[in-house]
Amino acid sequence: MTPQISVEDFFAPPVRAAATISPDGTRIAYLAPYEDRLNVWVASLDDESDARRVTADANRSIYAFEWTDDPRWLLYMQDEGGNENWHVFRVDLDDPDSEAVDLTPFPDVRAMFETSAARPGKAIVQMNRRVPELLDVYELDVATGELTLLAENPGDVVGWRTGRNGQLYTSSLTADGDVELFLWQEDSGTMRSIAVYGGTDYPVGINPIEMTPDGTGIWLGSNEGSDRVRLVRVDVETGEETEVDSHPTFDLGGQLGLPSPLILSRRTGELIGARYARERQVIHALDPHFAEVLAKLEALSDGDLGAVSSDESEQRWVVSFIHDRDPGVTFFYDHSTGESRQLFRPFPHLDPAALAPMTPVTIPSRDGLDLHSYLTLPVGVEPVKLPMVLLVHGGPWARDAWGFQPDVQLLANRGYAVLQVNFRGSTGYGKAFVKAAVGEFAGKMHDDLIDAVGWAVDQGYADRDRVAIFGGSYGGYAALVGVTFTPDVFAAAIDYVGISSLANFMRTLPNIARPFLANNWHQFVGNPSDPEQEADMLARSPITYVEKITTPLLVVQGANDSRVVQAESDNLVEALRARGVEVEYMVKADEGHGFLNPDNQKDLYRAVERFLAEHLG
Numbered sequence: 001m002t003p004q005i006s007v008e009d010f011f012a013p014p015v016r017a018a019a020t021i022s023p024d025g026t027r028i029a030y031l032a033p034y035e036d037r038l039n040v041w042v043a044s045l046d047d048e049s050d051a052r053r054v055t056a057d058a059n060r061s062i063y064a065f066e067w068t069d070d071p072r073w074l075l076y077m078q079d080e081g082g083n084e085n086w087h088v089f090r091v092d093l094d095d096p097d098s099e100a101v102d103l104t105p106f107p108d109v110r111a112m113f114e115t116s117a118a119r120p121g122k123a124i125v126q127m128n129r130r131v132p133e134l135l136d137v138y139e140l141d142v143a144t145g146e147l148t149l150l151a152e153n154p155g156d157v158v159g160w161r162t163g164r165n166g167q168l169y170t171s172s173l174t175a176d177g178d179v180e181l182f183l184w185q186e187d188s189g190t191m192r193s194i195a196v197y198g199g200t201d202y203p204v205g206i207n208p209i210e211m212t213p214d215g216t217g218i219w220l221g222s223n224e225g226s227d228r229v230r231l232v233r234v235d236v237e238t239g240e241e242t243e244v245d246s247h248p249t250f251d252l253g254g255q256l257g258l259p260s261p262l263i264l265s266r267r268t269g270e271l272i273g274a275r276y277a278r279e280r281q282v283i284h285a286l287d288p289h290f291a292e293v294l295a296k297l298e299a300l301s302d303g304d305l306g307a308v309s310s311d312e313s314e315q316r317w318v319v320s321f322i323h324d325r326d327p328g329v330t331f332f333y334d335h336s337t338g339e340s341r342q343l344f345r346p347f348p349h350l351d352p353a354a355l356a357p358m359t360p361v362t363i364p365s366r367d368g369l370d371l372h373s374y375l376t377l378p379v380g381v382e383p384v385k386l387p388m389v390l391l392v393h394g395g396p397w398a399r400d401a402w403g404f405q406p407d408v409q410l411l412a413n414r415g416y417a418v419l420q421v422n423f424r425g426s427t428g429y430g431k432a433f434v435k436a437a438v439g440e441f442a443g444k445m446h447d448d449l450i451d452a453v454g455w456a457v458d459q460g461y462a463d464r465d466r467v468a469i470f471g472g473s474y475g476g477y478a479a480l481v482g483v484t485f486t487p488d489v490f491a492a493a494i495d496y497v498g499i500s501s502l503a504n505f506m507r508t509l510p511n512i513a514r515p516f517l518a519n520n521w522h523q524f525v526g527n528p529s530d531p532e533q534e535a536d537m538l539a540r541s542p543i544t545y546v547e548k549i550t551t552p553l554l555v556v557q558g559a560n561d562s563r564v565v566q567a568e569s570d571n572l573v574e575a576l577r578a579r580g581v582e583v584e585y586m587v588k589a590d591e592g593h594g595f596l597n598p599d600n601q602k603d604l605y606r607a608v609e610r611f612l613a614e615h616l617g
Contacts, residue, residue, distance in 0.1 A: 002354045002379045005413050007395070007609060010406040011601040013038055013061070014346030018307065019330050021045065021318040022067055023266070025311030028318055029054075029067060029074060029342070037061045040076060042211035044095060045316070045332065054091045055100055061596055067111075067553065073142050075113055076100075081560040082592020084510070088113045088125060090142060096386065097345060103145045108132075110512060113140065118166030124150075126160050131406045133160060134513040137168060151184050154191065158516055160184075163211030164269035169218065171206055177518035179206055181218065195239035197224065201431055203520040204397045208253060208262045213269035214357035218243065221252045227430040229253065231262075231274050246286055250276035251428045259307055265291070266310050277428055278372065280304055280402050281322070290329060292334050298516065300331045300340060318343070324376075325355040327404030354379065356412035358402055363455045366450050369424060369436065374400055374454060376408050376418040377458060386415040388462035389615040390453060390490075394473030396445065397425040397520060410605055416612070417461050423448035425524070438524050441502065442481045442540040449530055449584075450486055465491060466616045469592055470608070471563060472496035472594060480542035480572070480587065483491070483551040494608060496556040497564050497593050500572040501544075502537040503528040546575040552615045554584045556604060558591030584611065 017038070028045050031038040038061035043051035055062060057078060059552055064086075065076035069533035074091040076311060088111050104111035104127060123142055126135040134153035137160040140146070151160065163169060168184035170191070177199040182191040197206060201223055209220040216236055221229040230246035236484040246252070253275055263273030265287070273294065274289035276316040281304040285291035293314070301596040315336040320328050326345060333340040356376045363371040377383045389411050393400045399421040411418045419609030423445050424431065425437025437445050449469070456462040459516045469482040469490045476498015483493045499505045506521055506528050517527075525540070526533035527570035532566045538544050555575070557569040566587065576583045586607055595601050 001415065005354065005410070007013060007410065007602055007605045009349055009411045010413075011598055011605055012347070012349075013598045014328070015348060016041075016330070016344045017319050018311040019320070019343060020067065020307070020355060021072065021311050021316060023312050024038070024067065024071065024314060025316040028277070029065065031062065034058065035501065037297040038063065040065050040074065040091065040456075042074070044115030045318075052096055052441065054093060054096060054364045056090075057100075060590070061598075063596075066115060068115055068123065068142055069117070070142065075103075075115075075123060075142065079592070080361070081590045082558050082594075082596060083560040084562050084592060085110045087111055088123075088140070090145070101145065103140060103142075104147075106116065110135075114162065115347075116166060117164050118162070118164045124160070124162045124168075128137075128512055132135075133515055135512070147450070150186065151189070156515070157182075158205055161209065163215050164213040165211075165215040167211060167215045169194075169211055171209065175517060177523075179519075181234065181239075187389065193239075193469070194218070194220075194232055194236050197222070198434075200446060200523055203434065205516075205519075208260045210260075210262050210264065210271070212271075219271055223431045227432050229431075232538065235322050239532075243288060244271070245274050246284060247276040249282070250278045251430065252276060252284060255430075261306060261497065265290075265314060267314050277401060289314065293333075296335065296338075297331075297333060300333065301329060301541075303329070322403040323352075324358040324402060324404055325352040325409075339442045354413075355404075360402065363370060363421065363452050365424070365444075365451050367444070367447075369448070370435065370450060371424075371448055372419045372422045372429060374402065375456075375461070376412045376420075378412045378415050378417070381415060383417065384460055385463040386417040386461060387415065387466035387612075388419060388453075388456055388468070389612065389616075390467060390469045391418055391420050391450060392418065392449065392469065392474050392475035392478040393422075393426070394471070395433065396423070396425045396474040397427050399428045403553060407605065407608075410609070411612075416435075416616070417456065419456055421449055421453055422451040423452075441477075441525050443483055446478065446481050446485060449482070450489060453489060466495070468492040468612055470494040470496070470614055473498060476564070477502075477542070481540075484542045484545035484548045487548050487551055490551055492552045492612060494554045494556070494611065495569070495572075497558060497561055498555075498568070499541075499564055500568045501541045502526075503534050503541065503545075504556060504571075505564060505568060506537075508567065510562045513563075543575065545574055546572065547579065550597050550613070554586070554607060554611045556595075556607075557588075558593060558595065559587055559589045560592045563593045 012215045016179045027058035032041045035058035039055040076088040079086045088104045094459045113123045123140045126138045137151045139148045179193040217233045222232045229251040231244045232241045255277040261275040270567045276282045285294045301321040303321035306320040306322045315450045317333045320330045332342045469479045473477045479493045479495045501524045528534045573585045
């Protein structure tokens with residue numbers, strides 16, 4: 001067996017990550033540690049000896065940042081302790097000793113921003129300052145911090161976007177739950193309808209969505225008349241949909257951890273590429289220049305192309321790659337000279353040869369669906385009757401994908417087989433596969449997981465008596481369903497920010513989410529305001545069956561979680577302890593829906609390592 005790699009090595013912050021090139025192609029901005037938290041740094045692209053840190057957040061890692069059109073300013077977002085009430089901050093790159101300025105200093109308000117080529121010196125900010133449930137849109141003067149209201153949310157807008165020509169556009173829910181595309185008429189303060197899509201086909205809304213540079217069309221992912229999500233252009237005058245590109249078997253996008261499936265020209269805003277994902281990613285070049293660039297970029301690594309950024313000339317590129325054993329390697333490429341070089345590996349202390357490959361496998365469900373999954377086996381160990389961890393993704397309208405995951409690699413390094421299943425309801429595998437999950441929480445969605453365990457046992461990989469279930473968010477719910485509905489299958493379970501009561505979960509969702517549940521939680525599970533539906537939800541909730549839990553259980557929760565509130569875990573743990581059942585419970589006061597800070601991640605996975613060793617061996 002390969003040497004044991006420490007939890008500290010797996011969950012240390014990257015030495016550098018998330019690099020993007022400046023508009024003029026002379027600098028890169030990236031994330032690197034400061035006080036064990038990721039902060040923003042800036043360096044010259046051709047001589048990184050001048051690298052300097054431009055933020056100083058010692059409380060919580062920063063992840064979302066962006067160059068502005070003015071080389072003086074950089075913007076980033078940060079919340080407080082994981083509460084998801086993000087603020088927009090400004091960094092003055094000309095004054096490295098100045099502190100970042102909070103441009104949205106409003107308590108209990110969520111703000112998000114995007115820059116717009118049509119509004120030099122400005123950014124577009126969405127904010128629920130006026131009404132907690134609704135996002136209005138403002139223009140932010142980056143230099144002065146002045147906010148100007150552009151549009152008030154009429155009550156049903158899910159989120160605002162701005163086109164390259166400055167046009168605001170949006171999607172909203174109709175009274176029947178359909179998704180309607182609108183243009184905002186700034187002169188009259190009204191919205192003009194473009195097209196209506198059946199909401200039940202889009203449980204998490206229409207994604208991706210971008211306006212053409214001339215403002216005459218909107219590119220989006222559509223499954224109208226098809227099981228697959230295709231790339232189409234919708235005419236803003238007629239609402240007519242025209243296919244732009246598609247893949248014969250793959251959905252557009254659908255892979256976690258990647259930027260938008262639409263790759264746009266930084267210089268013109270035109271569509272130059274589209275991403276498709278099943279077992280691995282496929283990129284279609286939609287522009288001759290980008291086709292040349294793409295061929296050169298893909299030759300740099302045998303991984304999947306991740307984040308892509310270019311300068312305004314589209315000659316200088318900074319790109320990262322997704323790989324199962326070599327995470328996030330970042331390269332510079334100059335198309336005008338053909339020069340390329342590796343900029344950094346985020347985790348240089350991890351040897352790819354010591355890490356485990358992630359293998360795509362297809363598992364048949366008992367009712368004939370193909371469950372596209374990933375199996376990771378320990379290196380240097382005969383893959384026969386291993387202890388196994390069934391790792392269940394969140395969402396559930398999301399998916400597992402090929403790529404480096406520190407939790408998967410930690411488990412494989414400790415000798416466990418790791419199985420990740422894209423159960424029905426997962427995205428990326430067609431409309432019918434998503435809809436097969438309607439009404440199937442704690443039903444066929446769980447059957448898929450049990451069928452996957454049976455497959456791994458029948459294939460000889462897993463020891464039936466040494467299987468654990470571990471998941472976060474929906475995956476945490478699945479873990480609790482596992483120990484209540486099928487208590488004899490699992491030898492141990494880990495519930496990480498998971499749902500114990502579907503009804504209480506929906507009632508305590510953030511204000512900003514509650515108006516938009518019709519096509520996801522209400523369609524797939526039910527509406528707790530209806531007594532009959534609430535009764536069915538409780539029948540599918542692990543909290544209802546606490547007396548059946550005898551499996552060793554570790555529960556993990558962030559105190560500031562605004563999606564799955566702490567009561568979801570508190571109520572479960574209290575009920576178990578009232579019965580005299582021992583349950584291990586970890587709560588972090590400075591975390592939300594999933595742990596972000598490295599010290600908390602290390603604490604979590606030390607506990608996971610010890611817990612699984614005790615109960616699986």
